[in-house]
Amino acid sequence: MALVNQVIRTKLHSEVPLVNQIAEYIISAGGKRIRPVLVLLMANAYQYQGVHHHDLAAIIEFIHTATLLHDDVVDESSMRRGRKTANALFGNAASVLVGDFLYSRAFQMMVSINRMEIMEILADATNVIAEGEVLQLLNMHDPDVTEERYLQVIRSKTAKLFEAAAQVGALISGATVQEIEAAAEYGRSLGTAFQLIDDVLDYSGNAQEIGKNVGDDLREGKPTLPLIYLMKNGSEQERHLVKSCIEQGDETQFDAILEAITKSGALDYTRSEAIKASQRAASSIQALADSTYKDALLALCKFSVDRNH
DSSP: OHHHHHHHHHHHOOSSHHHHHHHHHHHHTOOOOHHHHHHHHHHHHTTOOSSHHHHHHHHHHHHHHHHHHHHHHHHTOOEETTEEOHHHHHOHHHHHHHHHHHHHHHHHHHHHHTOHHHHHHHHHHHHHHHHHHHHHHHHTTOTTOOHHHHHHHHIIIIIHHHHHHHHHHHHTTTOOHHHHHHHHHHHHHHHHHHHHHHHHHHHHSOHHHHTSOTTHHHHTTOOOHHHHHHHHHSOHHHHHHHHHHHHHTOGGGHHHHHHHHHHHTHHHHHHHHHHHHHHHHHHHTTTSOOSHHHHHHHHHHHHHHHOOO
16 A cells, blocks of 8 residues: 555646645545555455556556545535545535546556556446436435435445445456456455445444534435435335435434434444355355465445444
């Protein structure tokens, strides 16, 4: 990861000072860096001997960071990773444009690796993520979103980049088609587990620990899985409350919603679905040869559902 950070610092450089300033602000905020770690772990699990996995890990992080910059503008978020968001600090226009810079820099780096299969995976992933963002936009303030529709957003918006990270890590190492598909399934399922636990934490987490404002999803009118479950299984009064809050983005009712969600078992249900996804991830790499890297990949499955941030 130290070598990946070196690549990130080098490739972030621009002749435009504001680009450097915002990009540095976002990257230095840290975060869990799970996606680039996936590239490294998967490549090492397949005994990769080159250095391109460092570039690929940086590319994945750039794509992820670009989506965060754009996400925060769309969601009008003011806090991420325990700090003010870039849009809150530098304004929406600068955040969107620096997000564009990070996307285009990622594609420049892809070209330099000169592997068409890798470009195809990452180009497809970036496109699917963009579709997922639009799907989520269509779901905003819509209380009739089904679990299936919501999971489609998760697969596109979150799980797809996890999938691509694991895939390119295996591919760069010369893994077989079956092994690359197993890596893709691992990433897909791990990413799903991660997002579902994020949904749980938005109603049960601590703002300082999760690094963003608890209740943001409700304020943004996002019908996440705990709310969808409550809409389906709650009382008529609870359904009416959820419907009203989603439609209006009414975070003033957060305590009432949290009480209803907790009482209904919605958080337990969402967590159990996350555990199923993490178990799918773990089982997809059982055929991988034993190594410290495989152990770390399996530990990530456990971390994805046990975390509080």
